[in-house]
Structure formats: structure tokens, C-alpha cells
Amino acid sequence: MxxxxxxxxxxxxxMGDTLLHALKAVNxxxxxxxxxxxxxxxxxxxxxxxxLVGCLDTPTRGHYILGGRDISTxxxxxxxxxxxxxxxFIFQSYNLIPQLNLIENIEIPLYYQGVSERESYERxxxxxxxxxxxxxxxxxxxxxxGGERQRVGIARALASSPLIVLADEPTGNLDTxxxxxxxxxxxxxxxxxVTMLVVTHDSRIASSAQRVVQLVDGxxxxxxxxxxxxxxxx
Amino acid sequence: xxxxxxxxxxxxxxxxxxxxxxxxxxxxxGITFGVCSVIxxxxxxxxxxxxxxxxxxxxxxxxxxxxxxxxxxGQQADEETSRxxxxxxxxxxxxxxxxxxxxxxxxxxxxxVRQTVTHNAHRMDTDLVGTVPKYREINNITVLRGRxxxxxxxxxxxxxxxxxxxxxxxxxxxxxxxxxYILRGEQRFRVVGIVTSFARxxxxxxxxxxxxxxxxxxxxxxxxxxxxxxTVFGSSGTRTFEKVQLHGLTIQVASLDxxxxxxxxxxxxxxxxxxxxDYQIIVPLHLLVQARRTKRIFSIVLGSIAAxxxxxxxxxxxxxxxxxxxxxxxxxGIRRAMGAKRRHIIFQFLxxxxxxxxxxxxLGIVLGILVPYLVEKFAGMKTIVTLWSLLLAFGISAxxxxxxxxxxxxxxxxxxxxxxxxxx
Ligand SMILES: Nc1ncnc2c1ncn2[C@@H]1O[C@H](COP(=O)(O)OP(=O)(O)O)[C@@H](O)[C@H]1O
Ligand SMILES: [Mg+2]
Numbered sequence: 190m191x192x193x194x195x196x197x198x199x200x201x202x203x204m205g206d207t208l209l210h211a212l213k214a215v216n217x218x219x220x221x222x223x224x225x226x227x228x229x230x231x232x233x234x235x236x237x238x239x240x241l242v243g244c245l246d247t248p249t250r251g252h253y254i255l256g257g258r259d260i261s262t263x264x265x266x267x268x269x270x271x272x273x274x275x276x277x278f279i280f281q282s283y284n285l286i287p288q289l290n291l292i293e294n295i296e297i298p299l300y301y302q303g304v305s306e307r308e309s310y311e312r313x314x315x316x317x318x319x320x321x322x323x324x325x326x327x328x329x330x331x332x333x334x335g336g337e338r339q340r341v342g343i344a345r346a347l348a349s350s351p352l353i354v355l356a357d358e359p360t361g362n363l364d365t366x367x368x369x370x371x372x373x374x375x376x377x378x379x380x381x382x383v384t385m386l387v388v389t390h391d392s393r394i395a396s397s398a399q400r401v402v403q404l405v406d407g408x409x410x411x412x413x414x415x416x417x418x419x420x421x422x423x
Numbered sequence: 424x425x426x427x428x429x430x431x432x433x434x435x436x437x438x439x440x441x442x443x444x445x446x447x448x449x450x451x452x453g454i455t456f457g458v459c460s461v462i463x464x465x466x467x468x469x470x471x472x473x474x475x476x477x478x479x480x481x482x483x484x485x486x487x488x489x490x491x492x493x494x495x496x497g498q499q500a501d502e503e504t505s506r507x508x509x510x511x512x513x514x515x516x517x518x519x520x521x522x523x524x525x526x527x528x529x530x531x532x533x534x535x536v537r538q539t540v541t542h543n544a545h546r547m548d549t550d551l552v553g554t555v556p557k558y559r560e561i562n563n564i565t566v567l568r569g570r571x572x573x574x575x576x577x578x579x580x581x582x583x584x585x586x587x588x589x590x591x592x593x594x595x596x597x598x599x600x601x602x603x604y605i606l607r608g609e610q611r612f613r614v615v616g617i618v619t620s621f622a623r624x625x626x627x628x629x630x631x632x633x634x635x636x637x638x639x640x641x642x643x644x645x646x647x648x649x650x651x652x653x654t655v656f657g658s659s660g661t662r663t664f665e666k667v668q669l670h671g672l673t674i675q676v677a678s679l680d681x682x683x684x685x686x687x688x689x690x691x692x693x694x695x696x697x698x699x700x701d702y703q704i705i706v707p708l709h710l711l712v713q714a715r716r717t718k719r720i721f722s723i724v725l726g727s728i729a730a731x732x733x734x735x736x737x738x739x740x741x742x743x744x745x746x747x748x749x750x751x752x753x754x755x756g757i758r759r760a761m762g763a764k765r766r767h768i769i770f771q772f773l774x775x776x777x778x779x780x781x782x783x784x785x786l787g788i789v790l791g792i793l794v795p796y797l798v799e800k801f802a803g804m805k806t807i808v809t810l811w812s813l814l815l816a817f818g819i820s821a822x823x824x825x826x827x828x829x830x831x832x833x834x835x836x837x838x839x840x841x842x843x844x845x846x847x
Contacts, residue, residue, distance in 0.1 A: 245760060245840050266764050273762020284757045284844065288442050301762035306431060349762070 192352060192384055193219040193242065198251035200237050211237040213407040215251075219353065219386070224379040226398035227388045228412060233404040235388045236357055242386060243276045243355045244268045256352060273301040277346030279356035283338040285330040291317060291341050292326045298349040316344040320374065336367035343374060347383070354378070356387045372397065436774040443747075450743045451783035453736030454823065458787025458816040459794060460732050462808060464725035466795035470806035472718030479714055481563050482707040484679065487686055489672045493665070494699040510701035512669040514652065516693065520674060524688050526681035531558045533671040534646055536654050540639060542594040542605045549590055551607070552638045553646030561673050562620060562635065569601040569616030576615075576642045584612040585640040588619040605639070610649065612641060682708045730819075736783070737823035744776050744831035755835050756843025765836040772835050776828025777821065784820025788813055
């Protein structure tokens with residue numbers, strides 16, 4: 190059975206009198222353990238797609254089935270619960286909470302899962318070590334480099350042992366070398382069995398992703414590298 | 424509340440407040456001063472009125488006090504020609520009241536003569552008060568040494584006296600008053616006791632005559648014997664003399680229900696027998712009722728002023744929390760993306776406002792106890808901090824934390840997570 194499935198999903202925004210279709214009749218299926226790379230020009234609907242898959246948003250039309258449940262019928266509380274237990278987010282701008290230290294940032298999803306303080310601390314420490322930051326546990330985000338911050342972000346996304354990890358341009362704010370290290374880390378994690386959807390402009394992802402898809406103007410298709418100039422790194 | 428983990432939430436709240444300690448401190452001050460003023464105002468209000476109430480209660484709520492007062496100018500019929508102004512209660516009045524009004528259980532007359540008395544080299548100008556043994560009972564007199572005037576003294580018209588505490592200290596600075604003698608001119612009075620009583624002073628605008636601690640009491644019969652049935656006094660500079668039979672008459676009735684009835688009868692009786700208003704009737708019970716009402720109004724007014732300052736403090740909390748919510752929009756988005764439910768966000772911000780309000784409130788309670796203490800010490804006003812005012816203030820500050828935190832917390836919880844994440 191597929192891990193997640195989008196069936197004829199539309200996301201439409203009302204802009205004054207005109208309707209803006211951010212996603213148009215999108216069909217997509219995630220298999221357990223795969224890494225999917227999502228590419229496409231700016232404004233194509235990639236973040237919208239990611240937010241839908243991450244249960245931060247619900248489709249205007251169509252169905253999204255995650256772990257056998259139809260997400261489009263759930264209320265805010267139930268969506269929150271799914272985010273806490275089944276989704277891990279990684280952001281372009283890291284989105285760490287500035288007043289919390291590294292460990293406390295990693296612990297956030299565990300807190301909302303209701304994991305006990307001790308267990309959550311132990312898991313957070315293990316994750317910090319996993320992403321290579323075992324020696325900086327009490328540092329706050331401003332004391333870390335961009336690459337290190339993104340590693341914290343990755344550790345945090347893994348904390349709740351999610352079904353899917355969603356990364357929205359995770360290397361977008363990093364230099365080429367650091368970006369490559371982050372991509373390598375994601376690749377490693379995928380090899381350990383983490384299902385992943387990575388939105389990126391970085392075509393180097395193609396080497397690690399099992400599948401590369403593209404969104405153009407809200408329409409999802411298989412990637413055609415030869416046709417798209419935006420597919421190359423900038 | 425599964426998933427809230429109070430201890431962790433509290434710790435996070437404290438941490439986040441501590442991070443902005445100046446802002447938190449300033450916000451807290453609003454509540455601190457509000458709570459402090461609630462407690463202090465109530466303490467000052469309660470103290471002031473309690474003092475008045477206690478004084479009235481000591482006068483005796485079963486008593487009716489009648490005093491001779493000089494009649495208002497103009498009511499004096501032959502003012503221009505007469506050399507003697509005659510006014511006040513008469514022995515006849517006293518007898519009538521005592522004998523004809525049912526419900527009167529005691530009536531105690533007093534007469535006063537201003538005199539200079541001496542003991543060896545010590546002298547003082549004071550009132551000699553002629554009265555009867557029951558004076559002690561009806562006026563809450565406490566005997567410090569010896570005894571008060573007794574029936575036997577009255578019968579024998581004995582030349583004995585009882586000194587008010589201050590009088591005793593003035594005339595006998597070294598003690599040993601009881602058994603000694605004081606002199607009034609040639610006349611010797613043997614001291615049989617020393618007494619004290621509360622100060623009377625002013626009472627709801629009516630001046631009560633005399634200071635019981637500085638007076639010297641002698642048997643009424645003795646006074647009548649030595650000074651005649653009427654007191655005449657005047658000074659060499661003025662042409663008029665004043666002539667008064669009795670200066671005061673204190674009446675005690677059997678029960679509270681009798682007070683009003685007896686007062687009415689006395690008023691009627693005196694109106695009949697006096698053609699001018701040369702007396703005043705003071706009913707402590709009425710004053711008591713009035714003072715209680717004043718106390719209540721006083722408390723309400725002061726309490727309202729304080730409540731307004733608390734309200735301002737609460738609005739301060741709301742204001743700052745709204746700003747904090749705006750500032751932490753992205754954090755809210757992050758937490759929501761990580762699985763925080765709306766109620767987690769509400770709880771998080773509410774924890775912070777309640778913490779602010781409670782810490783501010785506790786400081787306010789400390790200040791609220793301290794301020795009345797200082798007022799009492801340096802301004803000499805009596806203050807009473809009641810337990811319920813502390814509980815009230817604490818309850819109010821907790822309520823303010825919740826009430827004024829609710830709206831900002833609700834706003835935070837209802838932000839769209841995606842928008843919040845995009846917020847710069
Ligand atoms: N809340 C919204 N209201 C209106 N339009 C939106 C909203 N969110 C996204 N859009 C529009 O939907 C389209 C897709 O946006 P997005 O998914 O952010 O693109 P991408 O991430 O691929 O750059 C854009 O044209 C954007 O302006
Ligand atoms: Mg985007």
C-alpha cells in the first residue's frame with residue numbers, strides 16, 4: 190500500500206475576482222522509503238504542494254490520503270496531531286526558535302507528542318549526535334553556522350519519527366559546499382529508511398533521489414531536465 | 424490536561440519572560456501597583472472607619488447623651504440687658520426623665536466646675552465633675568487604683584475625689600495619690616481612686632464635652648453642697664455670667680429597641696420644658712449606623728479607584744502580550760508546523776500572562792502590607808490590612824492574568840500556520 194496518495198488535488202486561491210489555481214488536478218503517490226525530488230520555477234506551487242502533504246493545509250478539491258486516512262475531512266486538532274506524529278518539516282530558513290538552545294529546538298515535536306521530558310532529552314541528544322552536533326548541545330541558533338542550523342532543523346524533523354520528512358529548499362540559503370553536505374546527509378537518512386520529499390533548485394539531488402518530478406504552473410509532471418533551464422543550480 | 428506538561432510549560436514561560444526581563448518587569452509593575460493600591464486603600468479605609476466605630480461603640484449603643492450647650496445667639500431673649508445667661512439641663516429635667524419614661528434603666532447627671540487644684544507645688548486647671556457612682560458603668564470608666572465614687576460618699580457628701588489618669592500624673596508625678604489629699608482653695612479632697620477612659624473628642628461633628636482622663640470626679644451631692652445647686656461662671660473681662668444646673672445627663676435604656684422610642688420622648692419632654700435650644704441630644708446608636716454606612720461607601724469608593732488602577736495594569740499586560748504575539752508570529756508558525764494544537768499555543772501565552780500577573784500580584788501584596796504599615800507609622804493614621812483584601816487582590820491579579828491574556832493568546836492560536844511561517 191502506498192504511504193501517501195494525492196488524488197485529483199486542487200488548491201485554489203481567490204484573488205479579488207480572479208481564481209488562482211496553485212495546484213491543478215495533481216495526482217501523486219509516495220512509496221515507503223523513497224526520496225522524491227520536486228523541482229520547478231518560483232511560484233509554480235511547490236510550497237503549496239509541500240504544505241498540503243505536510244497537513245498544514247487542506248485541498249480545495251480532491252483527496253489526500255495519508256496512512257490510510259483521508260486528510261481533507263479532518264479538523265484543525267486532528268491535523269495538528271498528524272503533524273506532531275507523522276510529519277517532519279525542514280525549512281529553507283531553518284526556522285529554529287531563537288531563544289531555545291539546540292536540544293530544546295530538537296525537542297519541540299516531542300513535546301507536542303507528549304513524550305516524557307527524560308525520554309525526549311535522550312532522543313534529542315541521539316539525534317544531535319546523528320547529525321554531527323553532539324558537541325554543541327547547549328548552543329543557541331545564533332551561535333551556529335548556516336550548515337549547523339540546518340542540521341539542527343533536520344534533527345528536529347526526525348525527532349518525532351515521522352512517516353514523511355518534507356524539506357522546502359533545504360540548501361537554498363547555503364553555499365554550494367555546505368549545501369552538498371546537507372544533501373549528503375539527507376541521502377544518508379533516506380538510505381536508513383526515511384521517506385522524503387525535497388523541494389529544490391539543486392539538480393545535484395537527482396543523483397540521490399529515486400524520482401524527480403516537476404511542478405510548472407500548478408501541474409505536476411515527470412522531470413524533463415533538457416527542457417528546463419531552471420533545473421540547473423544558480 | 425494531557426500533553427500540556429505544566430512544569431515544562433512553566434519553565435518555558437519563565438525563560439521567555441526572563442529573556443525580556445525589562446519588558447516583563449515594567450508590565451508587572453502595573454499589576455503590582457494595582458494590587459498594592461487595592462490592599463492599601465482598603466486598609467486605610469477600614470482603619471479609619473474602624474477607629475470611629477470603636478469610639479462610638481465605647482460610648483455605648485444603649486446610651487442617650489444629653490448635654491447642656493449655650494443656646495444660639497438671638498434665641499437669648501434679653502441678651503442686651505441681662506448679666507446672667509441661664510441655660511441648660513435642670514435637676515427637674517433629670518428627675519422627670521428618670522421617673523416618667525419607661526425603659527430608662529439608668530440616668531447619670533454630671534455637673535462641672537472649672538477650678539484650680541493643687542497638691543504641694545503641683546497645680547492644674549481642670550474640671551471638677553460632680554456625678555454619681557453609676558457614671559463609671561455608663562461611661563466605660565476603668566479604675567486603675569482604689570475605687571470610684573460610691574453611694575456612701577454621696578450620702579455623706581464626703582470630700583473625696585477620683586482623679587483621671589492625666590490629672591493624677593500632673594498632681595502626683597511621684598505616685599502615691601490614693602489616700603493623699605488635693606486642695607481646692609481651702610477645701611481638702613481625699614483621693615480615693617485613679618481612673619482612665621478612652622478619649623472622646625469629636626464625634627461625627629458633635630463635640631463631646633470634657634476629657635475624662637484629665638478630670639477630677641467628686642460626689643454630686645458634695646458639689647451641690649460646696650458650690651450650690653447652680654454653677655455660675657464667667658471671667659472678669661466679660662459682663663455676662665453663665666448659670667447652669669446640670670452639664671450632662673447620660674441615659675441608658677434596657678434594650679436597643681428602646682433607644683429610638685426613649686429618644687423621641689426625651690426630645691418631646693425637653694422641647695416642652697425649654698423655650699430655647701440649650702441642650703443637644705447625642706445618640707451613639709444613630710452615629711453607629713451612620714458610621715457603618717460611611718464605612719461602606721468609603722470602602723466602595725477607595726476600592727473602585729484601586730480597581731481602576733488594576734484594570735490599567737491588566738490592559739498593560741494585554742498590550743504587551745499582543746506585541747509579544749506579533750513579535751513571535753514565526754515561532755507560533757514553527758510550533759504549529761511541529762504539531763502544536765491551538766490550545767497548546769493558548770496555554771503557552773496564558774502561562775506567561777498569568778505568571779506576570781501572579782508575580783506582580785505577589786509583589787503587590789508585599790507592598791500592600793508595607794504601605795499601610797508606613798502610613799500608620801509616619802502619618803499616624805490607623806490602618807487595618809484584612810485577610811480577605813489580600814485574597815481578593817490575589818484573586819483579582821490571577822483573574823487579570825487570565826482575562827487579559829486570553830485575547831492575545833486566542834489571536835496567537837488562530838493565526839494561519841502557513842502565514843505565520845512566512846512572517847518576517
Ligand atoms: N495564501 C495564498 N493566497 C493567495 N495566493 C497564494 C497563497 N499562497 C500561495 N499563493 C500563490 O500560489 C502560487 C504558488 O505559490 P508557492 O506554492 O509558494 O510557489 P513556489 O513554492 O513554487 O514558489 C503562487 O502564485 C502564489 O502567489
Ligand atoms: Mg516556495
